[in-house]
Amino acid sequence: MTLYGNVLFTPRLRLRRVTYKDIPTLAAWSNCAIAHGKYLSPHPINEEAGYLQLESGLFWGEKSKTFVIEIKKGKSIGSIHYWLRSERKECAVVALKISVPGERNKGYGTEAQKYLIINLFERLKIDEIEMYTDINNIAQQRCLTKLGFELVDSLTYDDQKVTRLGSLFRIRRSQYQQSSIYQYYYE
């Protein structure tokens, strides 16, 4: 499992760099409450803004990258994004959406996170990865538990003017090295 150029291959998915062809889909998802689920607020952009973001390098920089999650038939089902904290460069934060509701609960969310986490720990010299989630987002918390994260804090945060009660989860490099889920690449 390696980042070959702009693509990260997992057993069932391709995580790949955003291209021009993705912008209409990403813009449509950004305006759609269903694509965000109950625990994320839409962050609407129009296509023009999407193209500008692509051209300005917002989706693919040294300190942050956004991947389209694609099932192997070439169908885009969501996106996953990481960024290095500006105040703590050894810490990456990850966020994801399986935007097509019919593709949730098939293990794709866990799989996309697992292989991005492996890639981040193996490719970048980071010490820890953090993720935020709404306290009621049981599906994401189930993923994080399987992926060896621990709950480190509870906090309120503003999500597009909606105040949410959230949880901060973290996995450190030592926990990553000890967690059995990362030993078996092809599950």
Ligand SMILES: CC(C)(COP(=O)(O)OP(=O)(O)OC[C@H]1O[C@@H](n2cnc3c(N)ncnc32)[C@H](O)[C@@H]1OP(=O)(O)O)[C@@H](O)C(=O)NCCC(=O)NCCS
């Ligand atoms: C949260 C999300 C990323 C999870 O991805 P996914 O592909 O659906 O997750 P997976 O199929 O890998 O795993 C989901 C797990 O949660 C469980 N689950 C799902 N809904 C559940 C519920 N209401 N109660 C209890 N468990 C639930 C599933 O059974 C599965 O666990 P299992 O593998 O032990 O059976 C996806 O649902 C999503 O994108 N939702 C909308 C956006 C969002 O909330 N993003 C996360 C922001 S932090």
